[in-house]
Amino acid sequence: MTVQTLAQDTDFGRIYAEVQDFYARHFHLLDAGRAEEWARTYTEDGYFHPEVLDRPVQGHAALTEGVRRTHAELTAKGAQRRHWHGMVAVAPRDADTLDVRCYALVFETPRGGASALRMSCVCEDVLVRDGGDWKIRERKVTRDDMTPA
Amino acid sequence: MTVQTLAQDTDFGRIYAEVQDFYARHFHLLDAGRAEEWARTYTEDGYFHPEVLDRPVQGHAALTEGVRRTHAELTAKGAQRRHWHGMVAVAPRDADTLDVRCYALVFETPRGGASALRMSCVCEDVLVRDGGDWKIRERKVTRDDMTPA
Amino acid sequence: MTVQTLAQDTDFGRIYAEVQDFYARHFHLLDAGRAEEWARTYTEDGYFHPEVLDRPVQGHAALTEGVRRTHAELTAKGAQRRHWHGMVAVAPRDADTLDVRCYALVFETPRGGASALRMSCVCEDVLVRDGGDWKIRERKVTRDDMTPA
Numbered sequence: 001m002t003v004q005t006l007a008q009d010t011d012f013g014r015i016y017a018e019v020q021d022f023y024a025r026h027f028h029l030l031d032a033g034r035a036e037e038w039a040r041t042y043t044e045d046g047y048f049h050p051e052v053l054d055r056p057v058q059g060h061a062a063l064t065e066g067v068r069r070t071h072a073e074l075t076a077k078g079a080q081r082r083h084w085h086g087m088v089a090v091a092p093r094d095a096d097t098l099d100v101r102c103y104a105l106v107f108e109t110p111r112g113g114a115s116a117l118r119m120s121c122v123c124e125d126v127l128v129r130d131g132g133d134w135k136i137r138e139r140k141v142t143r144d145d146m147t148p149a
Numbered sequence: 150m151t152v153q154t155l156a157q158d159t160d161f162g163r164i165y166a167e168v169q170d171f172y173a174r175h176f177h178l179l180d181a182g183r184a185e186e187w188a189r190t191y192t193e194d195g196y197f198h199p200e201v202l203d204r205p206v207q208g209h210a211a212l213t214e215g216v217r218r219t220h221a222e223l224t225a226k227g228a229q230r231r232h233w234h235g236m237v238a239v240a241p242r243d244a245d246t247l248d249v250r251c252y253a254l255v256f257e258t259p260r261g262g263a264s265a266l267r268m269s270c271v272c273e274d275v276l277v278r279d280g281g282d283w284k285i286r287e288r289k290v291t292r293d294d295m296t297p298a
Numbered sequence: 299m300t301v302q303t304l305a306q307d308t309d310f311g312r313i314y315a316e317v318q319d320f321y322a323r324h325f326h327l328l329d330a331g332r333a334e335e336w337a338r339t340y341t342e343d344g345y346f347h348p349e350v351l352d353r354p355v356q357g358h359a360a361l362t363e364g365v366r367r368t369h370a371e372l373t374a375k376g377a378q379r380r381h382w383h384g385m386v387a388v389a390p391r392d393a394d395t396l397d398v399r400c401y402a403l404v405f406e407t408p409r410g411g412a413s414a415l416r417m418s419c420v421c422e423d424v425l426v427r428d429g430g431d432w433k434i435r436e437r438k439v440t441r442d443d444m445t446p447a
Binding site: 082084 | 163165166236239293294295296
């Protein structure tokens, strides 16, 4: 990524807003444990690849299953997670494909307890237009505590 | 809320930016203790309803009074709060009415001390166009530490 | 700053998105220690003035040197910083000059350790159009722990 403008297109304002709005709805679903609806914010063959895993979690069934398991654990211990994306850099490849690089924070609040920052990450997505909305085709996430500084 | 596009309108980019800019100015006023100016970012009958209260705080006088009291307490103990909205999902009902759902964080920094996260919340607003700007007609806030996960 | 609309211009959506995208790329460079590229997101005579310094850090050479030193220290202790801007209020002076006021958070994660909030600040920028991109001409930053509340 070089620091050059990616924003000359007259549509950049709309596309950038759509990406932010997409991330908001995507994480509202995740943090509510709505696993299947969340999985459908990926393309059919879309994948989520945290660097800690040898292989990506790919496809709606696997993505759904992962979120169901995690959400059940969080519910059992009475904790609410909130995922935040920020510092979102959007580089359109073409009208229907975007490279996005952003930061991600995960906050967790136990019922009756104090909210805490759990994780700081970097997220690299490839978003593609699918009908009227964006979907995630590829997601790679690195954790700041596990990455050479 | 379903994950479908709310972003097809050609104005979506501008509206989404206006909402973010509005929240920025709204919280700059709040965190500076500019109570009356902050209250006027609500409609005349606009209300703020934290789930911990039986009834909403409604109208400019009541909103102003609440902020004055809180700001005096913070000033007395030498603390600076910063409110952050993020993961903002904007669903236009029509050209002049928006349903917004977003996350909210409150940070607090004592003079000479360490900044800390104090609270993680979910905020649901109804924003309406009022002259050239947006105003809050309805706000409901739930705290993650008090909500069933 | 008064709470009045600054968002009537039809270009406001695009400009607001460009500012957010600019800050994202600007901080990706900073947090990666890409000092020279980061310095070039300032104008030739651009400056960064943290209130704790008597004089601003001005010009590409001084800006580069400051980041190189800090990044070497962070690398030596195995820490990764992440700068977040948020609550961004954009007030266009004219088509090529923007006054921006926003909040800033700095998070730090030691390798193998827990992420933590290090600092909460307020940032006031003057951005100017330079070729196809925005650049920082003036930046003033106040830290919440050092500012009268």
